[in-house]
Amino acid sequence: MATISGLFGTGVYVVFKRALYKQIDKRLLTLAQSATPSFAAVRDQGSKYLNQVEEVPWRDIFNRDQQSLEWFDENGKLLGRKGLIELDVPPEVGPEIIEQPETGEVFRTHTLSVFIRNNGQVGPPSLVGFIRATQSSAEIKAAEDELSGILIGGGMITLVLTGLGGFWLTQKAIEPIEASFLQLKQFTADASHELRSPLTAIKASIDVMRNHPERVHPKDVKKLEAISGATLQMNQTLQDLLFLARTDIDPSMPVEARQLAPVSLNQILQNCFVLLEPLANEKKMVFQSKFREEIDILGDTSQLSRLFSNLLENALQYTPEEGRVSLDLYKQNRVAVVSVRDTGIGLATEEVSKVFDRFWRANKARSRRQGGTGLGLAISQAIAKRHGGKISVTSELNIGTCFIVRIPILDSKRSSITKAQTTAITDC
Ligand SMILES: Nc1ncnc2c1ncn2[C@@H]1O[C@H](COP(=O)(O)OP(=O)(O)OP(=O)(O)O)[C@@H](O)[C@H]1O
Ligand SMILES: [Mg+2]
Structure with missing residues (x-):
């Protein structure tokens, strides 16, 4: 709408401005034309004629305050002037725009050549001078501004x-x-x-x-x-x-009527790790964990266990035998970071953005296994969100995948999860 009304406004402005200037040019031409019959009189009597004459043809259309009429001889020498505008510029035939450098005022002029055929003269009439009609643009400028x-x-x-x-x-x-x-x-x-x-x-x-x-x-x-x-x-x-x-x-409401409580992330991750170790051993994989510090967060143990075991299960399931899966926990400012990295089948670039979609599973031929529904990551993401965190993923086909979970750390004095969230959670 802004573009449309901008274009419309500009169009109206340009057309209106052009019409105004056309009108003024036409008016000046008429004024100059109506002053031509008085050329001979001005040439012969000069200002005397101009001061006396009231019944001139241009009298009705002449605005003394805003317009001026000037008569010049054929050499451009001023013969007489009617009006208050004084331009120190020689006449130029046709319409012209003149700017006065001292005041910055802009004038529009129209100059006509005056030809007279003397009595008995044959051939073309001879040039005897010029008449210039001038008007200040101030009035038009005001209309334009308005x-x-x-x-x-x-x-x-x-x-x-x-x-x-x-x-x-x-x-x-x-x-x-x-x-x-x-x-x-x-x-x-x-x-x-x-x-x-x-x-x-x-x-x-x-x-x-x-x-x-x-x-x-x-x-x-x-x-x-x-x-x-x-x-x-x-x-x-x-x-x-x-x-x-x-x-x-209702994203703010926990599914089970459990309250979020301070929980040790190390403990949850350790349990998931121990639970899945047999699967890793079965596939002869290098399965390692590194918890760099003790981190507590405000959360639901069973949901968080579900989140991390989903990620670890995926890593183990989508990594061929003798591959490597590593689980890391560390702190970054006030955020707990858990990374699950594998050297598995990976994901194509266009697949990475789809992993959290419900029921989405990559190319069945590559990742086919029994029992999967494609809901695991969607659930993990929902759990992370409800703990005020998020999951991101980077992956390269046939190289490996890395899931990173970031969850705000519990502050003993001031909970890093907002008060509103905590209240909503405790209320349930
Ligand atoms: N670590 C990974 N490496 C390669 N592909 C993965 C990895 N994790 C997930 N994927 C791909 O993302 C898809 C979705 O994963 P998700 O965990 O949501 O479902 P699933 O593992 O197929 O089934 P389930 O619901 O039982 O977890 C998987 O089918 C797989 O194609
Ligand atoms: Mg899964």
Whole structure:
């Protein structure tokens, strides 16, 4: 809108200014033309004629204060002047713009050549002099300034009104979208929640059947195992979905009714490390951790464990045998930094930005493994956000990947997590 009204205003200004100057040039030409019949009289009687004459043809169109008329002989010598403007410049035929250096005032002039054919003269008439009509541009300048003031002021008011109108309209237009978006989130939360009960029933039935193998036909044992595996996976996916859906609906509210409390990040990381060590050993990998300092943060132990074990599991899963995975913890100003680095299959540049998308998994052929849903990193990101932190990732295909988690450190005197956040969390 600013561009459109800017262009419109400039267009109006240019056209209006041009029309004004055209009008003044035309007026000056008419004035000079109407003064030509008096040329001979001015030449012969000079100022005497000019002081006396009242009934001259140009009298009605002449503005004494703003205009002047000058008569020159054929050599440019001034014969007479009517009006207050005195230009010390020789006449130049046609329209002209003259600026007076002392005052900086600008004048527009129109000069006509005067030809007279003497009685009995044959051939073309001879040049006898010039008549110059002059007008100050001050009046036009004032009109120009007024116009630009109106245009700028009008443009500003238009912009403010358009902005307010646009804002109001956008709010109105977005309302149903927001409502349906919220409905969708609510639906996901409700659906995940509702699906949990039948799934629990299936799981319980399978458990009963597995506890009584004699009742199961040997041919069905494998099928039962498959159903049990699928149920477990579905249960995990549902829990993940429920977690994300609830976080979407109210990001400040913890899913479980637990309070955030000071926790030792070293302890959480150590537990995750120990838990996953067997998997690393199985793949003959170098799995190492380095905690440079003791760091406490305000958080939820189980959620933070989930965050870091997701990252470590990924690192171990997407790194081939005999690779290397390292876990580091250090402090940077008032932020705890946890890095999980691997020498695995890595990600292509265009894939890096998608890793946190829900259900996104890289090229299945490269990273196929049993059980993954593509929700792990989305959950890790949601957890990091709810702890006032964030996760970033750098990766190179076939070289390795590095996830870095930054979470504000708990300050014993003043919590680094804002008061509002803490209150929201404790309230739940
Ligand atoms: N360290 C890593 N190296 C290479 N690719 C990775 C790494 N971590 C994640 N990815 C890619 O990002 C995808 C998404 O990871 P995410 O953890 O969200 O899901 P997942 O591991 O496939 O399943 P799950 O929900 O069980 O964790 C993975 O499928 C994988 O393609
Ligand atoms: Mg994962």
